[in-house]
Amino acid sequence: MNAQLHDEQPAERGARVIPLNAARQDEEPAERHPLERRVAAGLAFLRRRLAGEYEVDEFGFDPELNRNVLLPAARVLYERWFRVELAGTEHVPRKGGALIVANHSGTVPLDGIMLSVAVHDHLERDLRLLGADLIYQVPVLGHLSRKAGHTLASPADAARLLAKDELVGVFPEGFKGVGKPFGERYQLQRFGRGGFVETALRANVPIIPCAIVGAEEIYPKIADLRPLARLLGVPYFPVTPTFPWLGPAGLLPLPSKWMIAFGEPMPLDDYGPEAADDPMTVFNLTDHVRETVQQMLYDTLLRRGPAFF
Amino acid sequence: MGRTVSSMPSTAARVVLVTGVSRFLGARVANTLQADPRIERVIGVDTVPPTTSLGRTEFVRVDIRTPSIAKVISSAEVDTVVHLNLVTAPSGPRSRVKELNVIGTMQLLAACQRSPDMRKLVVRSSAAVYGSSPMDPAVFAERDEPVEPPTSGYAKDAVEVEGYVRGLQRRRSDLTVSVLRFVNFLGPGVDSPLTRYLRMPVVPTVLGFDPRLQFVHEDDGIEVLRRMTVEDHPGCFNVAGDGVLLLSQALRRAGRSFVPVPAPSFAALGDAGRRFAGMSGFSPELQRLLTYGRVVDTTALVNELAWRPKYGSEAAFADFVSARGLGRTVPMALLDRLTTVLGRE
Numbered sequence: 001m002n003a004q005l006h007d008e009q010p011a012e013r014g015a016r017v018i019p020l021n022a023a024r025q026d027e028e029p030a031e032r033h034p035l036e037r038r039v040a041a042g043l044a045f046l047r048r049r050l051a052g053e054y055e056v057d058e059f060g061f062d063p064e065l066n067r068n069v070l071l072p073a074a075r076v077l078y079e080r081w082f083r084v085e086l087a088g089t090e091h092v093p094r095k096g097g098a099l100i101v102a103n104h105s106g107t108v109p110l111d112g113i114m115l116s117v118a119v120h121d122h123l124e125r126d127l128r129l130l131g132a133d134l135i136y137q138v139p140v141l142g143h144l145s146r147k148a149g150h151t152l153a154s155p156a157d158a159a160r161l162l163a164k165d166e167l168v169g170v171f172p173e174g175f176k177g178v179g180k181p182f183g184e185r186y187q188l189q190r191f192g193r194g195g196f197v198e199t200a201l202r203a204n205v206p207i208i209p210c211a212i213v214g215a216e217e218i219y220p221k222i223a224d225l226r227p228l229a230r231l232l233g234v235p236y237f238p239v240t241p242t243f244p245w246l247g248p249a250g251l252l253p254l255p256s257k258w259m260i261a262f263g264e265p266m267p268l269d270d271y272g273p274e275a276a277d278d279p280m281t282v283f284n285l286t287d288h289v290r291e292t293v294q295q296m297l298y299d300t301l302l303r304r305g306p307a308f309f
Numbered sequence: 310m311g312r313t314v315s316s317m318p319s320t321a322a323r324v325v326l327v328t329g330v331s332r333f334l335g336a337r338v339a340n341t342l343q344a345d346p347r348i349e350r351v352i353g354v355d356t357v358p359p360t361t362s363l364g365r366t367e368f369v370r371v372d373i374r375t376p377s378i379a380k381v382i383s384s385a386e387v388d389t390v391v392h393l394n395l396v397t398a399p400s401g402p403r404s405r406v407k408e409l410n411v412i413g414t415m416q417l418l419a420a421c422q423r424s425p426d427m428r429k430l431v432v433r434s435s436a437a438v439y440g441s442s443p444m445d446p447a448v449f450a451e452r453d454e455p456v457e458p459p460t461s462g463y464a465k466d467a468v469e470v471e472g473y474v475r476g477l478q479r480r481r482s483d484l485t486v487s488v489l490r491f492v493n494f495l496g497p498g499v500d501s502p503l504t505r506y507l508r509m510p511v512v513p514t515v516l517g518f519d520p521r522l523q524f525v526h527e528d529d530g531i532e533v534l535r536r537m538t539v540e541d542h543p544g545c546f547n548v549a550g551d552g553v554l555l556l557s558q559a560l561r562r563a564g565r566s567f568v569p570v571p572a573p574s575f576a577a578l579g580d581a582g583r584r585f586a587g588m589s590g591f592s593p594e595l596q597r598l599l600t601y602g603r604v605v606d607t608t609a610l611v612n613e614l615a616w617r618p619k620y621g622s623e624a625a626f627a628d629f630v631s632a633r634g635l636g637r638t639v640p641m642a643l644l645d646r647l648t649t650v651l652g653r654e
Contacts, residue, residue: 043648050641052561058553058604059447060521136443136601139517139572143555146521156446156453 059157060146063126070148071120077110078117081255082214087300088262092123097162097205098265100127100169101196101289103188103297104177106215107238110253111178115169115212116148118260128161129169130154134235155199162203169210170196172286179236181224185216186301188294194286201276206265207289211296214258217307219243256307261300263292322389322429322538324350326382328373328417329394330363331355333498334433337527338391338534339366345539352385354378355394356409373413379420382427389429390421391538395470397435397463398502410466411473418477421484429485431537432474436492436523436547436605437464441597450606451490451545462594471545487537492549492605495625496527497632502595508633512560513578516569519557520602523549526620526628533610533618542613547605551621556599559626563635572600 045068048054056062078084092098100119105111112129119127130153136142151157153170161168171177176189200207223239243250266289268275275281325342329335330353343351343365351366353359359368371377373394381387394413396406421427439445440455459465471488478486493503506512525548533548560567570578579591591599611617620628 040648043644047641047644047648050561050644052558054558056521056553056555056558058521060519060553060555060602062555133444139515142443143517143519147519151447152444154446156448156450160448 056147059128059149059151059161060143061126061128061149062147063149066126066148067120070144071117074113074117075121077253078114078121081253082114082218082258084114084118084214084258084260086118086122086260086262088264089122091262091264092119092125092167092208093206093265094123094125095165097165097203098167098208099158099162099196099200099203099205100167100208100210100262101293102169102171102210102212103186103293104171104173105180105185105212106178106253107219107221107240108253109171109178110218111212111215112150112169112171114215114258115210115260119167119169123167125167127169128166129171130158132174134175153195155195158196158199159203162199162205172196172290175235179221179224179238182216182220182222186213186297188290188297191286191290194282197282197285197289198276201268201271201282201285202273204268204273206267207285208265209263209289209292209296211261211263211293211300212258213260213297213300213304214256214307217256218253220254254308257304257309259300259304261296263296266292322348324348324352324385324387324426325389325391325538326352326354326385326387327366327391327393328354328413329392329396330366330368331357331359332393333500334494334527334530335393336361336363337498337531338393338538339363341531341535342366342391342538345535347539350385352381352387354381373417374408376416376420378416379423382420382424386426387424388426389431389538390417390427391431391433391534392417393433393534395433395435395463395467397437398500403462406463407466410463411469414470414473418473422477422481427481427484429538429541430474430477430487431534432470432486432488433534434471434488434490435464435467436490436549436603437462437594437598438467438471438490439603439605440464441520441594441601441603443601445601445603448604448606449547451547451609459594462592464594485541485543487542488545489533489537490545490547490605491530492523492525492547492603494527494530495524495629497628499527499629502592504629504633506591506595506599507560507563507565507629508635509565512565512567513575514556514560514567514569515575515596515600516571518572518600519555520599521553521555521604522559522598522602522622523553523604524622524625524629525550525618526625529618529620529625532616533614536614536616544609544613546610546613547607548610548618549605549607549622550618550625551607552623553604554622554626556602562623562626563630564641565635575599 054064116127119125126149129150131145131150133152135145158168172191173189219240221238225237229237325348327335327339330339336359339351339353342348353363353366354369354371356372369381371381396409439449440457440459442457444456474488576596579596
């Protein structure tokens with residue numbers, strides 16, 4: 001009897017197990033679904049791309065390509081290589097026009113790309129950068145930059161973007177900043193001619209100062225081969241500890257630790273658009289923004305500590 | 310560029326002269342204008358007889374490069390001139406095209422200046438006057454100066470034509486002058502260097518560049534010209550469909566196979582095409598457009614006419630594609646089959 005009971009009990013248990021198994025069998029297709037969905041979504045994406053069924057704006061910005069191809073590629077560098085830390089994201093408005101003004105460094109302008117990733121992933125906005133005209137003369141770089149939402153650094157383009165309530169980013173130092181020698185790291189160069197202040201005044205949008213720490217160490221520029229730069233028609237030809245000595249491997253950026261900090265927005269409402277025509281106001285504001293960014297740079301640099309760990 | 314006080318036909322067109330009437334745009338504009346009962350006479354002039362029937366449009370075979378155009382204008386008491394003679398396709402040697410475009414316009418404008426009956430001038434210009442360069446702003450408005458002014462071809466002609474039109478405006482401030490800068494026309498009836506380029510069996514593109522393009526549908530272009538003729542809208546206006554297409558995107562939508570070639574080879578290809586008979590090749594202007602692209606702002610036109618083009622750039626392109634029977638290619642069918650197979654499982 002006991003044996004029978006014992007026999008029955010496992011049978012009962014077994015009977016209880018069967019529904020569980022059945023439930024698991026039901027779950028299995030559900031588990032396969034996400035993969036299938038991803039394959040289907042991938043195919044649908046491929047089809048849309050091949051059929052040209054996507055939209056671009058008048059600047060050539062292709063949000064779908066940016067979201068699915070360009071940003072994911074940059075995100076690998078952002079998360080794994082530079083381990084970017086963000087601060088002050090609450091200072092960036094979630095909607096409406098604003099002008100982010102940041103320092104520029106790193107020999108190769110990767111800071112712009114990392115800032116785009118930061119803004120897209122953590123602020124859920126598309127950053128529209130203003131780039132040097134050299135970018136648009138170079139094959140491939142020009143159209144990829146447009147597809148990523150960036151455009152030429154011209155007052156007309158900046159005004160048009162801000163009028164569309166876009167978040168615009170600018171590096172007023174330009175090549176002077178990105179191509180400065182390693183010895184001058186974290187020292188802001190001249191902030192252009194203050195064109196960005198004029199644009200912000202005319203569009204009546206706040207200026208958001210931004211400090212990017214870490215880009216200075218990715219390609220430490222220790223020398224500049226000027227004759228070669230002139231020959232190639234580029235602003236500088238850098239020599240770093242690894243480039244050109246290690247060949248293509250020298251193109252790999254050093255894995256420095258990055259921090260990006262946004263400062264408090266500077267509202268320009270008090271000045272009014274006519275202040276854009278007063279050079280003294282523009283100069284003073286330019287200096288003020290520059291000093292703010294410089295101070296933020298020093299603070300963020302202290303917070304970061306060692307460059308690579 | 311003053312704005313009109315009222316868009317009422319205060320200086321109603323009575324006798325309209327259309328130049329370049331034997332070509333596609335001229336013929337269609339003449340046909341549209343003659344349907345308007347308020348216009349008493351439509352006179353079409355060209356150097357060659359029209360290939361299609363012009364209806365009640367009176368055709369006068371006259372070369373606008375000669376002073377005889379003045380006789381036509383004075384004897385018919387023409388009050389409105391619609392100047393559509395700008396030759397944008399490289400038909401024949403460059404020197405002859407330049408003669409037609411520039412000297413023809415000078416003679417025509419000289420005749421207009423003399424005529425006491427003249428009230429209005431509508432000029433077909435081109436967005437090519439803005440040139441095309443990597444330093445361009447993303448969007449050109451009418452008041453913007455070109456960064457690199459065009460140095461050759463019909464684009465340079467258009468710049469010169471606009472210069473002469475401004476000269477006439479200074480001397481005859483009583484005239485209503487409308488200058489229209491059209492982007493590339495597209496539609497079922499358009500035959501232009503661009504449409505020929507798009508219909509090549511394998512379309513070459515410039516390696517590493519993907520220009521932004523805009524198109525205006527022929528119906529919209531003709532409607533703009535009609536309204537400029539029967540209403541008063543002085544000024545200079547960009548004319549384009551809404552929206553922008555990238556060249557790669559356009560070619561994909563048309564199901565064209567394309568092969569990117571380096572810029573020097575692209576230029577050489579264009580030269581070779583021009584040299585061999587029967588092929589128009591790519592003009593330097595087209596090469597620059599297909600490298601750097603160009604986008605114009607049409608806000609001024611939309612505000613002035615309180616009207617939007619019926620076809621956006623995408624719709625104009627789609628109409629061109631369907632009219633020419635261009636369409637999907639094999640990979641797309643394969644992809645669709647793959648998707649349905651996966652969907653069934």
